[in-house]
Amino acid sequence: MTASVFFGCTFIAFGPAIALFLFTIARDPLRVIFLIAGAFFWLVSLLLSSLVWFISVQISNKESAPQQRGLLIFGVVLSVLLQELFRFGYYKLLKKANEGLLALSQEETMPISIRQLAYVSGLGFGFMSGAFSVINILADSVGPGTVGIHGDSQHYFLSSAFMTMAIILLHMFWGVVFFDACEKKRWWCLVIVVASHLLVSCLTFQNPYYVGSLVPTYIIMFLMGVWAFCCAGGSLRNLKLCLTCKDKDFLLANHRPR
């Protein structure tokens, strides 16, 4: 529509991601490197899945709409599976790299823990996924027109931006849960992560009925967020203490006297 819609949608889609990047990642060069490497891994997975989809579309009958829709669903499922596969691959790579880093560095402890790596890689996946979801839509939102002359819903830009924000945060939560599950060898957690990713992606087939796709996605995001918080070491007691500003008292109370 205009510049105000462009900026509004950009801030909605990338607001949390930018905030997270600024405060937690930008100061530490090692985290930045792992973030970019994670984004690259996601990009490669997208490239592979789009190659497969593209070839299958060229082979198929372009005129038949049900066949094209079936191919789209197939493409989405394949893409999700490939993304999770590459997440696993990244995890393996990071484990090996961590041993190497430890051997190289002079210190005794690891410069970056596997939990932080999980968070950073999840955010990297999220950044790249969000960029690919929404950049072309943002580019068209700068022009004077809005979606609708052919009968589509008017809320296209806004709902795309909200969906992107959910996806970015979801990737971050999935990253944390995934790496934690791999560490503790809890394979059923992995299955749940993959299943929820599939569910969120397939929910987008409800569009343009945006309520049907956005509301469940946000519910899933909230649930995954709670789970990731627990995997990362948080607990309800800590949260309550933080919120009521009693955390310092707690620390002081637990301070062992010399």
Added chain:
Amino acid sequence: MDLISTKWIIHLLLCGLFYGVSCNSVEQKIYINLNDTVPCVRLLNATHQIGCQSSLGGDVGVIHFLESEQNLEYVLTNGNNPPYMVILESHLFNRDVMMKLKNGSSRIAGVAVIKPNSNPAGAFSPHTTCPNENTGVYSESYDPALAHCNGTMWNPNGNGLSYEEFSFPIFSLKDDNGTEVIRQCYMDHNRAVNGSVPVYPLCAMELSSHMSAVTDTVTCMRRSDTSGLSLNPEQVCDPLGNYNVWGATKGLNNSASGHSENETVVVAAARLDSRAFFHGISLGADSGTSGFITLLAAAGALANVTREAPPPRTVLYAFFQGESFDYIGSSRMVYDMQGDKFPIDLDNIHSLVEIGQVGLHASEGLWVHTDPVSRRNASIETEVKNLTDIFRSVASSLNISLGEPDVSQPLPPASFQRFLRAQPIPGVVLTDHRTSFTNSFFESMYDNAEYLNLTFPAGLTPEEQFNYVTDTAKGLAKVATLAARTLYRQAGGAEERLAGINADELTVAHMLYGFLIQTKNPWFEAIVSPEDLPALRAFPPEHYVGVNFNSNSSTKLVSYVFANLTGTAVNVSRENCSNSGTFEDAADSTDMNSYTWVRGVTPPNATEPAGYCVRSTTRLSRAESPAFLLGEFNSSTYSTWSESRWKKINARIFLVAGHDLEMLTLGLGLAVLLLSLLITFFVNTKADFLFSSGREPANATY
């Protein structure tokens, strides 16, 4: 992988690169591009700029179909959603409405005019009431009583819209499926039902036609980089101009210039161009095209007899381009003659016959106009009387009604006036109006084939329409015969030969079809050279003079037709035809004649047309105003018209959302950003504590 499947995959990838790239599906959801639109562009002269201008990125406005002149109130004062893009039906495209829109232009984003499929009733002429007022021969010094159309108002229906300056874009739309989409969008979203306010999202249109040049020709030529010093030269305007077509009954030495000894010439002139408010739809059927088609047919009628029995004086046929814009072509030819840059000069001219607007002669009869001021000279008076007497006698023998207007009436706007400005020459202008123009659509988009009654019976294929001789064609052929016989007599030819001079009706019908309906027809395909074949399309040629050498223009086609009608075929091969060394004989040389290789027709048992070489006297002479040659961009004697350049011209429709929805989105975005910054900052500072339950508290304190 074996070699075959690798090759297969690579092949697929390459194919994919070709197909996969272009479609941007989000843009297709938003915009509908309007094809087939004609913009109004900006023209500049020494002192003014006329035409339309849009903002750099285009102007966006909410669509409103104007129902009547009273409905203007809604657009100018009452409506809640300015700026508006006003869409006018043809009957509302008049001076009153356009001036009101011009004055209220802060609320008007642009105007779109729907060109109807058939001409409206009444009169409409966007040209001025006194065409070419300051560059004709009638000035204060020549005769104050006749200057500025004090004697006769030539174009009384003129409302001067073409010469107004508008600060918003104006486009013309065809009345077809595209416009139907716009109407549907308007009905669905914009229509205010019984006083209620239309609710967002509203249907809107964007028109882009940003013109680079401003103020006047002096400014834009100064800003154009003609010094050649800059690496990235930027031109902002181009002078209007094209080429004149001229030829003669006898070869004139093109390499000689200045006065030609022992040569007296009768000039037969007509104008090639016409204009309208929208330059893309200017056919000028009566204004200009009827004149040059008649002269071409007359040249064809005279071709044989001037070869067999050459008259004492040569007839020089001149077709002038750019006459609507202060006589660009004729002023340049007179300038060349005066400056010894043309094979003959003004002293060689014995007399001049010009064919003006003759398309409506069937109802009005024909009239020969003369210049009263030059006729005060006795010798000129005798010559003019001679000429008009010849006209009368030929007309009566052909049963055409021909009359002379009042002797004190001046000449109508005609190229002859530029010749008179240089030197008194006896001459007449042949038209279909006695005083003011009978053409009620002078220089407008409605002066088309339908106005000339060029209609065919229903159910004919294009080929049959092409060969059908309408009454219009028969009428114009008669006028051409009249002109041809008069020219032959005026050139001193024998009276006995007159009966054999007849213009061919089928040729006139072919020319009318080719120049007013479509250029793609069997005759044109046979008489053009092979390189120019792709330029023949299913549209009529552009009769607007344009800039540089516009390949859509009619100039080249006129030169081919002239060559075909007056030239002869020569038996040489294609390479020799273009080689000037082939013709050593002085009479055949390329100084005296021009040679063109044309396609020809396909013989019965062949697939390719058999081309041949045509010898004729056709020449093209540059029709650019002497003002640009001399660098006098503020000249008041010569035409200084130039056309602005532009980068992008397009039109599209889409929906616009309300301002509040946009602000809501922006506010929401800012809120989300601020909230996430706050939460992240908070979580980050407390991170050690928040995520500590997996570790022993003791470790956390060190």
